Each structure stands twice: as C-alpha cells, then as structure tokens.
Amino acid sequence: MHHTGGPGWRITMDTSAALMVALYLRDTASLAGAGNPALCATRPPARAADPHQLTAGVGGTASLRREWEDWWELLLRSHPTSHPELLPPQFQAFSGTPALQRLLQAHFGTAMSWTRERQSEYTLLAAGRETMGMTDILTQLVEDREMELGRNARDFTLTIIELPLTEPRAWFLEPDRLLMSSQLLEDQVNFRSYVQPVVELLV
Template identity: 60%
Template sequence: MDTCGPMLMALYLRDVAGLVGAGNPSLSCVAPSVTAADHAMLTAGVGGNDALRDQWEIWWGRLLQNFPDNQQNLTPPEFPELAGMPALQRVAHAHYGAALTWSREQARLYSLMAEQRETLGGHKILADLVQNREMELGRNARDFTLIIVEVPLAEQRAWFIEPNRLIMSSHLLDDQDIFRSYVQPVVELLV
C-alpha cells in the first residue's frame, strides 16, 4: 500500500481540466476538490477538449501500467513525459505549480496517515483477510503480490485493475467493513 506522486498530479490535472469520467477505471473526483477551469482556448489549436481527454487517458494508462515506478514525474518546462500530447502539455504547463503543491500536500497527509495506521495496526486487516482465506481453502496462500495505490478520492471505494492492483480511496481503510467488501474478493482471487 502506498500513494503515487505522478498519479496524484494526473488526477489533479484531470479534475482541473474538467475531464469528469475520464480514464479506465473512471475514478471519482479528488478530495479535497479541485475547481475546474475552461481550457477551450488553451487547447483549441491542438485538438480541443476531445484531444485533451484522449491524451490524459493515454497518460493515465501508462501510469497505471508502470506503478510503482515513481520515475513518471512530470519534468517542466517541456514535460517530455507527455511528448506527442500537446493539449495535455499545455494544461500541465498552465497548472504545474498548483498541481505540484496539491500533490505534495496530499502525499504528506498520506505519510502521516500511514504512520498512524502502522502505529495502531490498521493495516492488519489485509493479513487477516489472507489468513481467513487460507483457512477456508485449507492450504497456504500462493505467492502473490497485491499492489494498492491509495489516492484522495471523494468516493469511498476501490477499483480493481487486473492482474493484481487496486486503486483505492485513501480513507477507505478507515471503515473496515467497506474496505473488506472491496478487497476480500480480490484477495480470494489471488490467494
């Protein structure tokens, strides 16, 4: 379980661009919320909002595929990570400072929350889910890896991404029953 700086940046840019429902899976808006801006003039010469949505979805797909590689950070001022995506580069250029500040603050808050969980044993529920599944099956778990990326989302839920990843609201673990409802089926699949 961890968060991901590049994904935080991507979600900020998605929300500031007003790309509601973009991406696969389509995650809820971030929390705290980000005010959307109109980018029609900014992206008009490079394909407009349709191109912006397509380019963001390509970038998001790369981030999902490459996690936990945090080397996907945006590099201003040219943003070579977004090469061939001129609409997205323009939005990134316009909002880079705010996106960086927001994502760093969210990463800091996540660190504090993770430390508190470690101290209080809040993450123990994952081990319990695996142990319960082993008892049901009457055998030890197969070797498996479950990668959980926690991001600050308005909707308290998790999204499964095959073969072994979950994107999860960073406060989902606060409600262990809801957490269990999303994570237990994935553990059953992997164990």
C-alpha cells in the same frame, strides 16, 4: 507505505504522486469520467479551469481527453515509476500530446503543490494506522482464506495504491492491483467488502 506478507505472498499499500498529479489535472480540466477505471473526483477538489482556450489550437478538449486517457493508462502500467518524465517548464516528453502538454505547462505548479499536501497527509495517516494496528486486517484476510481452503496461500503480490478521492471505494485492476480511496481503510467493513474478494481470488 505499508508492507505485509507471508511465505510466498506480499501486500503493499502506498500512494502515488504521479497518479495524484494526473487526477488533479483531470479535475482541473473538468474531464469527468475520463480514464479506465473512471475514478471519482479528488478530495479536496481541484481548482477548475476551463481548458477550451488553452487547447483550442491543438485539437480542443476532445484531444485533451484522449491524450490524458492515454497518459493515465501508461501511468498505471508503469507504476511505481513515472513515465514519461514530468520535466517543467516545457515538458518535452509530451510533445506528441500537445493538448496535455499545454495543460501541464499551465497547471503543473498548482498540481504539485496540491500533491505534496496530500502526500504529507498520507504520511501522517499511514503512521497513525500502523500505531493502531489497522493494517492487520490484510494479514487476517489472507489467513481467513487459507483456513477456509485448508492450505497455504499461493504465491502472489497485491499492490494497493491509495489516492485522495471523494468516494470510499476501490477499483480492481487485473491481475494484482487495487486503486483505492485513502479513506476506505478507516471503514473496515466497507474495506473488507472491496478487498476480500480480491484476496480470495489471489490466495
């Protein structure tokens, strides 16, 4: 996790285990394009498993897609908490979404193992960035905008949620969040192209 800020403003960069689990399950079930925003595939890729037989008695893959999208929206709204709680093996909190419940029961263990590996990688990545000063660009973006406007930044918070995704890009969620590929910061020109317009909007 990285925090930076000044008088009245704060930017946080971190990852999210709950969102990673959800994305892994999305890709396992081949629900490409599901969710808003529709993020690209995970990296490394999830192990695909045909969900048709798993969900046949509870509405099939069409129901699974709807249920996953509702869950995804709820996770984004409730971040950084995870709601509803992921409590194996029955996942009782998902009894109202039976197709998603079956997907969780079948693949939660693999999803958690994959997520823990990604979390470990992110911890090392974040530590290396701090050592090299790569996150200083966040303060620089705010200060550049303040200089351009001739005033201090307005009070704002910006939460950047980094996820292991194949495409080095970001998705802005109004009013104050960015979903971002965890590899994007390594390309500071590309990073600036996504983050600078958001900072300019908030400052």
